[in-house]
Amino acid sequence: MKMSLLGIGFCGENCLELFSRVMFRELFLMAGAVWIGVSADAAGPEGTSQERVWKVDDFDAVLFTGLESYRSFDNGRRVFRSAGCAKCHRFAGDGSIDSVATDLEKVIGNLPPREILEAVLEPGKKIPPELAMSLLSLNDGRTVKGLVMKRSQSELELVPDLRKPGERITVRKASIRNEEKVEGSPMPKGMVDRFREEDVLDLLAYLLSGGDPKDAVFRK
Numbered sequence: 187m188k189m190s191l192l193g194i195g196f197c198g199e200n201c202l203e204l205f206s207r208v209m210f211r212e213l214f215l216m217a218g219a220v221w222i223g224v225s226a227d228a229a230g231p232e233g234t235s236q237e238r239v240w241k242v243d244d245f246d247a248v249l250f251t252g253l254e255s256y257r258s259f260d261n262g263r264r265v266f267r268s269a270g271c272a273k274c275h276r277f278a279g280d281g282s283i284d285s286v287a288t289d290l291e292k293v294i295g296n297l298p299p300r301e302i303l304e305a306v307l308e309p310g311k312k313i314p315p316e317l318a319m320s321l322l323s324l325n326d327g328r329t330v331k332g333l334v335m336k337r338s339q340s341e342l343e344l345v346p347d348l349r350k351p352g353e354r355i356t357v358r359k360a361s362i363r364n365e366e367k368v369e370g371s372p373m374p375k376g377m378v379d380r381f382r383e384e385d386v387l388d389l390l391a392y393l394l395s396g397g398d399p400k401d402a403v404f405r406k
């Protein structure tokens with residue numbers, strides 16, 4: 187109790203919930219229960235028992251202390267696939283060869299855990315200009331939204347849905363009245379909101395490991 191009061195004073199307002207969750211786990215460990223087993227039983231195999239909007243701040247404690255070494259590789263990969271990440275990204279053998287979103291394989295090793303979580307939970311904070319969608323207003327009143335893949339002298343080629351990189355449309359430059367960049371990331375928000383905390387952490391471990399089941403973060 188003394189410790190939790192100290193925690194609230196120490197880390198401020200929205201920390202109470204986070205801190206009590208940490209305390210909760212501590213109690214479980216003290217009681218000799220295996221936390222991961224308990225929480226895995228509590229929710230169904232799909233981990234869809236409760237929806238909540240995850241924020242990076244919810245994971246402050248873990249980001250501070252680092253991931254424990256008993257994360258689940260299989261569950262991390264399951265979350266990656268079932269959340270639909272592989273529809274846009276290439277990673278660890280998943281994803282299409284013509285994916286147009288960031289090749290996670292190439293960037294993940296350079297991203298600190300906090301930035302990975304931020305990209306997943308709160309996409310759109312920093313978008314590379316070449317991945318920002320464009321909104322074209324055409325002379326005939328129609329609008330076309332998509333990621334511009336190619337610009338020739340007379341045409342633009344766009345991918346309207348990043349999940350279907352093979353489906354492209356071509357627009358004649360002469361038919362475009364106006365072109366602007368769309369704010370925000372083409373990556374949808376809330377992709378992991380239907381998953382449990384444990385699932386989000388397994389996904390983070392999976393990404394950090396570069397898709398290597400032998401990584402220390404999965405040691406039992």
Ligand code: HEC
Nearest residue numbers: 269270271274287288293305309310317348371372373377
């Ligand atoms: C509709 C396509 C789409 C889906 C689905 C998608 N992403 Fe993304 N993602 C993008 C795009 C585009 C970017 C680059 C723009 C940005 O950073 O917001 C990106 C950026 C990222 C980055 C940051 C890369 C960097 O260089 O900073 C990470 C990490 C990431 N995504 C992970 C995921 C994970 C994990 C999932 C599944 C939960 C996922 N994405 C689902 C399109 C997608």
